[in-house]
Amino acid sequence: MTFIRRPRLAECLTRALDGPGRLVLVNGPAGAGKTLLVADWARTPPLPGPVVWLTVEPGDNAPGIFWAYVLEALRHHGLTLPDDIASPARSGEVDDSLLSRLAAYLNGRTEPVIVVLDEFERVSAPEVADELQFVLHHAGAGLRLVLVSRTEPLLPLHRYRAAGEVTEIRDADLAFLPEETADLARRHGLSLSDEGTRALTVRTGGWAAGLRLCVLAAQRAEDPETFLKEFETGRSTVADFLLAEVLEAQSAVSQDLLLRTSICERIHPGLANALTGRDDAAPLLAELQRANAFVEPIGHSWYRLHPLFAEILRAHLNTRHPGLECELHGTAARWLSDAGLLAEALPHAADAGDWAFAADRLIDDLAIGQLFTGLDADRLRALFTRMAPDTPGPAADLVRAACELARCDVDRGLAVLDRAEAHLPPVEEQDASAAHLSGALLRVIAGRLLGSADMAETAARRAEELEGREVLSARLEAHPEMRVLRLAALGSARLWGGRFDEARGALVAAVEASDGPSTALTRLESLSGLALIDLLGGWPGRAETQARQAIREAERFGLPPSAHTSLGQLVLAAVGIERDDLASARTHLHRATLRSPCSGDPLTTSWLAVTRSRVLVAGGDPVKALHVLDGIQAMPSTATPSPWVDAEVALAAAAAHMAQGHPTAAVEALAGRQEAGPEYAIAAAHALLEAGDDEAARSLVGTLPGLNSHGPAVTVRTCLARAEIANTLGDEATARRLVARALAAARPERLKRPFLEAGPWLRQLLDRGPAPGRAHDWPWAGPPAEAHGVETGEPDPGPVTEPLTDREREVLGRLAQMMSTEEIAAELFLSVNTVKTHLRNIYRKLAVTRRGEAVRRARELRLL
Numbered sequence: 001m002t003f004i005r006r007p008r009l010a011e012c013l014t015r016a017l018d019g020p021g022r023l024v025l026v027n028g029p030a031g032a033g034k035t036l037l038v039a040d041w042a043r044t045p046p047l048p049g050p051v052v053w054l055t056v057e058p059g060d061n062a063p064g065i066f067w068a069y070v071l072e073a074l075r076h077h078g079l080t081l082p083d084d085i086a087s088p089a090r091s092g093e094v095d096d097s098l099l100s101r102l103a104a105y106l107n108g109r110t111e112p113v114i115v116v117l118d119e120f121e122r123v124s125a126p127e128v129a130d131e132l133q134f135v136l137h138h139a140g141a142g143l144r145l146v147l148v149s150r151t152e153p154l155l156p157l158h159r160y161r162a163a164g165e166v167t168e169i170r171d172a173d174l175a176f177l178p179e180e181t182a183d184l185a186r187r188h189g190l191s192l193s194d195e196g197t198r199a200l201t202v203r204t205g206g207w208a209a210g211l212r213l214c215v216l217a218a219q220r221a222e223d224p225e226t227f228l229k230e231f232e233t234g235r236s237t238v239a240d241f242l243l244a245e246v247l248e249a250q251s252a253v254s255q256d257l258l259l260r261t262s263i264c265e266r267i268h269p270g271l272a273n274a275l276t277g278r279d280d281a282a283p284l285l286a287e288l289q290r291a292n293a294f295v296e297p298i299g300h301s302w303y304r305l306h307p308l309f310a311e312i313l314r315a316h317l318n319t320r321h322p323g324l325e326c327e328l329h330g331t332a333a334r335w336l337s338d339a340g341l342l343a344e345a346l347p348h349a350a351d352a353g354d355w356a357f358a359a360d361r362l363i364d365d366l367a368i369g370q371l372f373t374g375l376d377a378d379r380l381r382a383l384f385t386r387m388a389p390d391t392p393g394p395a396a397d398l399v400r401a402a403c404e405l406a407r408c409d410v411d412r413g414l415a416v417l418d419r420a421e422a423h424l425p426p427v428e429e430q431d432a433s434a435a436h437l438s439g440a441l442l443r444v445i446a447g448r449l450l451g452s453a454d455m456a457e458t459a460a461r462r463a464e465e466l467e468g469r470e471v472l473s474a475r476l477e478a479h480p481e482m483r484v485l486r487l488a489a490l491g492s493a494r495l496w497g498g499r500f501d502e503a504r505g506a507l508v509a510a511v512e513a514s515d516g517p518s519t520a521l522t523r524l525e526s527l528s529g530l531a532l533i534d535l536l537g538g539w540p541g542r543a544e545t546q547a548r549q550a551i552r553e554a555e556r557f558g559l560p561p562s563a564h565t566s567l568g569q570l571v572l573a574a575v576g577i578e579r580d581d582l583a584s585a586r587t588h589l590h591r592a593t594l595r596s597p598c599s600g601d602p603l604t605t606s607w608l609a610v611t612r613s614r615v616l617v618a619g620g621d622p623v624k625a626l627h628v629l630d631g632i633q634a635m636p637s638t639a640t641p642s643p644w645v646d647a648e649v650a651l652a653a654a655a656a657h658m659a660q661g662h663p664t665a666a667v668e669a670l671a672g673r674q675e676a677g678p679e680y681a682i683a684a685a686h687a688l689l690e691a692g693d694d695e696a697a698r699s700l701v702g703t704l705p706g707l708n709s710h711g712p713a714v715t716v717r718t719c720l721a722r723a724e725i726a727n728t729l730g731d732e733a734t735a736r737r738l739v740a741r742a743l744a745a746a747r748p749e750r751l752k753r754p755f756l757e758a759g760p761w762l763r764q765l766l767d768r769g770p771a772p773g774r775a776h777d778w779p780w781a782g783p784p785a786e787a788h789g790v791e792t793g794e795p796d797p798g799p800v801t802e803p804l805t806d807r808e809r810e811v812l813g814r815l816a817q818m819m820s821t822e823e824i825a826a827e828l829f830l831s832v833n834t835v836k837t838h839l840r841n842i843y844r845k846l847a848v849t850r851r852g853e854a855v856r857r858a859r860e861l862r863l864l
Contacts, residue, residue, distance in 0.1 A: 003036060004176075004184050009169060010041045016167030017048050017114065017144050022136055023160050024146040025153065028171040030307065031209020034148045035118050037174070042116060048144070049111040052077040055118040057265070061125050064088035065375055067098070067558060068517065070115070079113065081105060088558030089520030091378045094131060098558035100818055103135045106142035113143055119307075120149040129154035138818040175206025188215045196225045203228075209306075220249060247316065250293065257284055258293075258305070259320065262313035263328050263351075265344070267295075267303045274335040275328055330354050337361045343376060350383055355391040358384075363395040364431070366472065368438045369481035371402045372445070374518040381406060394420040398438050405442060408601065410449045417442055427466070434475065437466040441486055448489040451602040452640045453497030460490045484510050484519045488526045496603050498644045500533050507533075520557035524550045528568035532607070536644070538711025540575045541749050547571040566592055566604045570611045577614050578713060580752035580779075584862075585615050606632060606645045613652045618753065622659035629653050647680060654683050655757070663690035678704050678714055682721040690759070694728055701725050716746045716754045720762070727761055735765055746779065755779035804845060804863065811838040816855045816864050 016024045026034045042051045054073040060066045068087045075081060085101050088094050106113060123129060133155055136145050147153050160166035176184070178194075181201045185192045192200065204210040214228055221227035247255055260275040261267045272281030285303050288295040294306035305313065317325055330352035336345035342365050349358035362368060362380075370376050371384075384399055397420030404413035421439050425432045440463035447456030463486050467476060476482060491506030507526040514523035531546035547568040569592040576585030589611060609632045616625035629649055654666035666687035670680055681700045688697035701721050710718075723738035739762065746754065755762060756779065804812065807828075814824045825835045843849060846857045858864045 003040070004180055004187070005040060006037065006180060009037055009173065010044065012167065012169060012173070013038070013041045013146075017112075019167075021160075021165045021167050022139075022141075022144060023155075023166040024144070024169070025157070025166060026146065026148045026169045026174075027152070028150070028169075028174045029207065030150055031207060031212075032171060032174040033208035034174065036208075037169075038116055038118070038146060038148055042114070047114065049109075049114055050077060050079070051114045051116060052079070053116045053118065056120055056122045058122055059379065061123060061128065062091040062378070063094045063125065063128050063131060064091040064558060066123065066125075066128050067094050067131070068375060071102070073115075074113070084556055086520075086556045086558070087375075087517045089373075089375070089517040089554075090559055091375045093127075094558040095555050096131075096134070096817065097555040099131055099135050100138065100816075101555075103138035103143075103818060106135070106139035109142040112141055114146065115143060116146040116148065118148040120147045120153055121151040123154065126154055174208070176201060176208060176211055177206070181206070181211055184211055185215050188212075188219060190215060190218060190224050192225055192228075196228065200228050216249060247313065250288070253278070253280075254284055254288060254293075257281060258288070258295075259313055259317045260324075260328055262305060262310045262317060263325060263348075264332055265304065266298060267305070268301060268339075270339070271332060271335050274331055326352050330357070333357060337365075342367060346380070346383060350386060353388070355387045356393050356396060359387070359391065359393065359395040359399045363398055363438050364434050366434050366437065366475040366479045366482055368398065368402050369441065369479060369485050370518070371399070371406055372485060373481050373521050377406075394423045394435060397423075398435060398442065401442055402438075405445050405449065408449055410446055413442070414446055417446070433466060433469050433471050437463060437472060437482070440466060441482060444486050444489045444493075448493040448496075449601060450640070451493070451496045451642060453493045453499060454640070456490050456493035460486055479518075480513065480515070481518050481522065484514045484522045487513060488522045488529075491526060491529055492603060495529055495533065496642045496645070497640065498642065500536065504530060504533055517557055520553065520559060524554050524559065525567065527553065528566070528571065529603075531568055531571040534711075535571050535574055538714035540578050540711075540713055540751065542711075543571050544575045547575075567607065570604075570607050573611050573615065577611075577618050578753045579750045580618070580756060582615065582618055585618070589615055602642070602645075606642070606649075610645075610648050610652050613656065617652070617655050617659050620659075622656040625656040625659075626653060629656070644677075647677070651680060651683055654687060658687060658690070658757075663687045667691055667693075678710060678718060682717045685721050686724065686759070689724060689728065698725050712745045712749050713751060713754075716742045716751055719745065720754055720758050723765075724758065724761060727765055732765065732768075736769070739765065743779070752779040804842065808838050808842050808845075809863065811835060812842055812854070812858055812863060815839070815842075815851060816858070 013024060026038055028034050039053075042053065052073050054069055056066070060069055065088075071081065071085065071087050082101065082105055085098065085105065088098065117123075123132075132145075136143055147155075157166060157168075178198050178201045182192060182194075182197045185197065185200075200211065200214060204214060218224035218227050247258060250258065257272055257276050257278075261272050264271065264275075267285065269282035269285060272285060273279050282301075285295060289297055289303065294309040295303050296306070298304050304310075314325070329348045333345045333349035333352055333354065334357070336342075336348065342361060345361065346358050349355070349361070371380050381403055384403055387396065387399070397416050401413045401417035401420060404410075404416060417439060420435075424435050424439070427433060427436045440459050443459030444456050444463060447453070447459060466472065467483065487506050487510035491503045491510060494500075494503035494506060507529045510526040511523055511530070514520070514526070527546055527550035531543045531550065534540075534546060535543035550568040569588045573585045573588035573592065576582065576588060592608060592611070609628055613625040613628045616622070616628065629652055632649055650669050653669040657663070657666040657669060664687075667684060670684040670687065681703060685697040685700040688694075688700065704718050704721065719738045719742035723735040723742065726732075726735040726738060742754070746752070810828060811824055814827060819827070821832055821835050821839070824830070825832045828835070830838075839851075839854075842854055846854050846861075848854045848857050855864070
């Protein structure tokens, strides 16, 4: 055993975590002994709480991947996280709400969790550092963070220093003292004089790895002390020289193993055997580990080389065996792939330049869906963008087609897909089943992007048939995203084609089949599609419920706002318009524009334009609203136009013309659309009445269906249309009864827009005497903060006694983010006293006394 315990540093760590500080930084160069120091301390009781260890890898720098590993580490070390904290579903971003829930969980613990992040220098993304700072700040006493890093972390250390909340163990602290150097030498069988010990300590600066390498090299010398005094470093760096000495100290067989395995992030005996062509890697690795030759076990028979040692070994490999590294990468790719470690195999195949193998394995493993969804999607797409353009074979073309479709370049994607499928062998051949299924899935996705329900239907039937093949069952079980992507794309294509019932069936099936990070984004899109179907059916409350469920699912898996701000947010904007809550509608519309998940997606892009037009009309800018609708013509063309989208565009255009006082133009916009549904007949009848064609209006209203055949939004407008006709005929009693029914149907859903758009006749009718039943003035009152859906089964929390100001809403939003009064003041550029005044007003208006109550009450009222 050559490890040197250093009680002076272990005691420093213990004092740091027993005190008020929340952050410990162990910072020093490679080989300074940082990891061994913290690892030895973490195994030595007593400790204030459980220790959770995570070694940061180079690929963990993306926020989603980083937090996925943090959460998995917490679970692996025995912590039971709440159900609403799931692993992030995207690699590039993480929603703040997930981090808020994690911080709240930690803050509520009776004992702190000690999280050690080793090799934290690999975190170079500022957003990851900011998110870590957020969690550390809001977790309070429930989290103690130990960062082990070669470089300065991207955290505001000056703030922690000023608050006395950080303990730093730096290079000078980690440097060996002469007595520690003497102990290290004795453990290696060397007896150095006091002078020799001091000289070696000074020459190496107390650098742990340098000391150890010097001692290892001196073991071979006839006079170790003289050797340590006289070795030269000018010919190369000290690290290069010493590591070369360590390498040369090994047997030829061990040297060969170390050189060949240096290309791998981690080493398994089976992988080492494949790289060396031997069968004795297991005892060799164990011996190297026992000999402290910079080989360390990491569990489950896996090892890894010290990163600095591995880097220098790779340099020696290229010097001794030019061209061998590429061959080794190819061998590693095949072994890892055969071991079921495709994610590790593909980068090796890329480094080997063996793109045909990489594409073949991705297709054969049925992993093509991971180019569209899951934590590895961004990484895989980036990897295959490097694929050589002349890589042959249908598998390579299938991967190219998938990458093009993921970028929504349907024309190029289909051209490459056609070429790939033309060269596929018959599906009856066992090895061809996965390729045929991959191609069928890509055609379903292309059908969705083209708006071709027929194309998607045909490809989906083919995919479903292939999924039933026994040879694919195990791989499909390992890749649930294949089926979920098929169902979601099929549902979206059906929705575009107006096949609403069939679309609902596919989308519900996609939601039921999706679970976990790999399908979280697709689940979100499916829930948003269901919300749109409910909205189009005249059920805004149901639509809101579905859309908010989608957002909750996104937050659960850490999907950032940019990943869930399209269709679901547009549905919420439409609900806000119906309730005359334009502030809410504009907020959701803005969130919808933060990300266009795919500029070629006809459903999202068209509905975005329609919704923006309606917001503009409701806000009093019909001219700009018409201009927005004109822009739909410039959008990418689709194979099959959507009849209901065209009708919705006409309906929005008619509303803009009516707002300008041009009923004839509205009638022309709606010409030929009356068969599209009752909403269009209602709008056309209203425009005809305004244009003076009462007879045509009465004829249209006579074709309207019964009042119970559609959702409440349609029922309300049908009642008002019939009431307007009755009013023009002088049948005031009937008009009042119909208005009363419209009010009754609208109130549970808080629908105001139909009454505001009805025209002056309605107010004149009510001014002559109220409609029967409940009070009738509420549609013209101020907008609610944001009502919750009537289908949720939640009790009505009651109205806010006094509306919150815009500034109070800003303060409330930051209150929900667990920010302190001082942080809110700094972010909003206000004084602390001003923030306190706003908080008192918020508490009064929400009828609460504490922060937590205010946030809960605000969520009930949909103020957040």
